[in-house]
Amino acid sequence: MTDTLVAFDDVLATYDPALGLEVHVELNTNSKMFCGCPTEFGAEPNTQVCPTCLGLPGAMPVVNGKAVESAIRIGLALNCDIAEWCRFARKNYFYPDMPKNFQTSQYDEPICFDGYMDVDVDGETFRVEIERAHMEEDTGKSLHVGGATGRIHGADHSLVDYNRAGIPLIEIVTKPIRGAGAKAPDVARAYVAQLRDLIVALGVSDARMDQGSIRADVNLSLSPKGSGTLGTRTETKNVNSLRSVERAVRYEMSRHAAVLDAGEKILQETRHWHEDTGVTTSGREKSDAEDYRYFPEPDLVPVAPSREWVEELRGTLPENPTARRARLQAEWGFSDLEMRDTVGAGALDVIEQTIAAGTTPQAARKWWLGELARRANEQGVLVDALPVTPADVARVQALVDEGSLNDKLARQVFDGLFAGEGTPDEIVAARGLAIVSDDGALSTAVDNAIAANPDVADKIRDGKVAAAGALIGAVMKEMRGQADAGRVRELILEKLS
Numbered sequence: 001m002t003d004t005l006v007a008f009d010d011v012l013a014t015y016d017p018a019l020g021l022e023v024h025v026e027l028n029t030n031s032k033m034f035c036g037c038p039t040e041f042g043a044e045p046n047t048q049v050c051p052t053c054l055g056l057p058g059a060m061p062v063v064n065g066k067a068v069e070s071a072i073r074i075g076l077a078l079n080c081d082i083a084e085w086c087r088f089a090r091k092n093y094f095y096p097d098m099p100k101n102f103q104t105s106q107y108d109e110p111i112c113f114d115g116y117m118d119v120d121v122d123g124e125t126f127r128v129e130i131e132r133a134h135m136e137e138d139t140g141k142s143l144h145v146g147g148a149t150g151r152i153h154g155a156d157h158s159l160v161d162y163n164r165a166g167i168p169l170i171e172i173v174t175k176p177i178r179g180a181g182a183k184a185p186d187v188a189r190a191y192v193a194q195l196r197d198l199i200v201a202l203g204v205s206d207a208r209m210d211q212g213s214i215r216a217d218v219n220l221s222l223s224p225k226g227s228g229t230l231g232t233r234t235e236t237k238n239v240n241s242l243r244s245v246e247r248a249v250r251y252e253m254s255r256h257a258a259v260l261d262a263g264e265k266i267l268q269e270t271r272h273w274h275e276d277t278g279v280t281t282s283g284r285e286k287s288d289a290e291d292y293r294y295f296p297e298p299d300l301v302p303v304a305p306s307r308e309w310v311e312e313l314r315g316t317l318p319e320n321p322t323a324r325r326a327r328l329q330a331e332w333g334f335s336d337l338e339m340r341d342t343v344g345a346g347a348l349d350v351i352e353q354t355i356a357a358g359t360t361p362q363a364a365r366k367w368w369l370g371e372l373a374r375r376a377n378e379q380g381v382l383v384d385a386l387p388v389t390p391a392d393v394a395r396v397q398a399l400v401d402e403g404s405l406n407d408k409l410a411r412q413v414f415d416g417l418f419a420g421e422g423t424p425d426e427i428v429a430a431r432g433l434a435i436v437s438d439d440g441a442l443s444t445a446v447d448n449a450i451a452a453n454p455d456v457a458d459k460i461r462d463g464k465v466a467a468a469g470a471l472i473g474a475v476m477k478e479m480r481g482q483a484d485a486g487r488v489r490e491l492i493l494e495k496l497s
């Protein structure tokens with residue numbers, strides 16, 4: 001069944017959107033939230049499990065201190081208050097990927113609460129208020145076998161991998177985000193993008209949306225324009241790319257409007273996002289008063305971080321990534337477009353390091369966003385994954401600056417770096433790439449070029465200096481591009497004056 005949709009612009013003529021984002025971040029601790037099992041991604045199914053994360057009777061959990069530390073650092077970076085005392089709670093429900101039949105989470109006593117993040121959208125700032133960030137554990141993973149789609153419908157049987165069960169998660173929940181209007185899809189995307197950058201800068205997760213280590217659920221509701229009320233919301237689950245966050249919001253706005261225009265009611269439910277077709281489909285109905293029978297976890301002691309520790313952790317916070325970008329852009333003198341390209345190519349860090357190694361910002365940008373971005377693109381990776389370091393790029397540019405290389409020869413040095421032939425200097429020596437500016441070698445080549453092109457030589461003797469280009473070209477060809485073009489020009493003009 002295809003949903004009826006209202007054109008996006010028409011939605012905004014009648015309704016105000018309200019967003020809510022719930023982002024789960026898988027922490028990169030070495031062990032799980034409540035046991036010592038390893039957390040490495042991609043291991044053989046059910047090889048990273050123990051009685052605790054399998055929920056066997058009698059197993060006792062212990063809180064992972066590193067996970068608490070990461071939770072507090074995330075909370076501080078999101079301008080949250082940090083609870084002086086909080087507890088874990090059991091969230092009871094039955095599902096095969098959750099062997100204990102309850103998830104150990106936090107309920108009315110989250111470790112972090114009342115924060116905010118300022119989100120930039122096209123130069124405009126939206127303050128997204130954070131309701132809470134709490135600790136919990138991940139579930140296992142179901143695999144449905146035998147069907148065409150990998151979904152449970154049509155499958156012969158299902159398998160469960162409990163390696164993921166018990167991996168520490170931080171769930172970050174916003175308050176309703178209102179007033180974004182037509183920019184609601186962009187605000188949602190920018191929030192998740194900035195949050196991901198912040199998590200990466202904190203070093204608490206690799207924050208890979210494609211591997212599920214950061215997952216976004218997108219809540220959306222519409223209310224009559226100007227009413228100031230909140231409509232019934234839907235929750236679109238596990239939207240796993242930034243582009244999909246934006247598209248899912250856009251789709252739900254258009255779908256909600258069509259339902260409301262028809263005089264019908266929005267069903268409060270979870271929905272599934274389909275990356276391939278760009279639509280959401282109905283999941284399960286969800287009431288606000290869903291009864292998870294939460295109660296305090298009796299097997300774990302409360303978490304009571306001392307104020308000294310919290311302040312110590314505040315001292316470890318990195319520069320806010322958005323502020324850092326603004327600072328670097330000003331320092332480097334990049335235009336908005338140059339900066340967007342730099343960030344989009346994943347080149348911010350490598351350019352910063354190349355500049356620190358002595359290269360000008362524009363030269364660093366030229367290599368990383370030109371030649372190296374082209375090669376990265378061919379390999380389907382970001383520039384920071386290339387076998388070329390910022391120090392290599394700085395050295396190549398230094399050789400260009402001192403006249404030992406031109407850009408064309410520099411590209412051959414990069415060929416050598418990609419082939420693992422050593423350092424830039426070793427490659428220049430081994431490949432014989434350095435520019436020849438020695439007059440002895442150049443003079444012979446210039447004489448040869450004059451002899452081979454008597455008509456051109458006559459023109460230059462008659463004062464048509466512009467004709468020198470043809471002779472320079474002939475010399476460069478003979479010298480395989482390794483002649484110092486400026487010195488060649490001088491020699492030609494000397495000889496023909």
Ligand SMILES: [Zn+2]
Binds near residue numbers: 048050
């Ligand atoms: Zn375990």
